Amino acid sequence: MTEQPTISRTRRQAAISDLIGRGLVTSQTQLRTMLAEQGMAVTQPTLSKDLADIGAIRIRSAEGGLVYALSDETGIPGATLDRLCTDMLVGAEASGNLVVVHTPPGGAQYFATGLDRADWDGVLGCVAGDDTVIVVTRDDPTGQRVAAQLLSFAAGRGES
16 A cells, blocks of 8 residues: 555645635545546545534535535624525424524435524524434524524525
């Protein structure tokens, strides 16, 4: 077995970001193959950590499959959530300070990660299942506003 040169984490993560930004990366296996073609051998656990570190999420493509994308790091909730809601939000309804969000099967974890990364004022956190996310807000009015804004983003009327 030939020894692989040590690649810095920063260089590897930059390559991952570039590959995700340039094309439709649909799986970690595909991404590992693409990195190997660039001379970067990486284990699956390291790749998973790198994807989390750079803020990569999986979203539904226009064709309906899940693809990796980089979340927008502007800090403006709508900048990231606009795309997530357009691609993944099936429905949202508030009950007091809770918002129940529905996504396609398998989409809840990615949606919750995007919402958590948006650092939306008034949102305390999320709990995700397979296709449902429970969003906990600070108070009843915030829950209603969050649900309405998510639905607005999905309809293409969000303020980003």
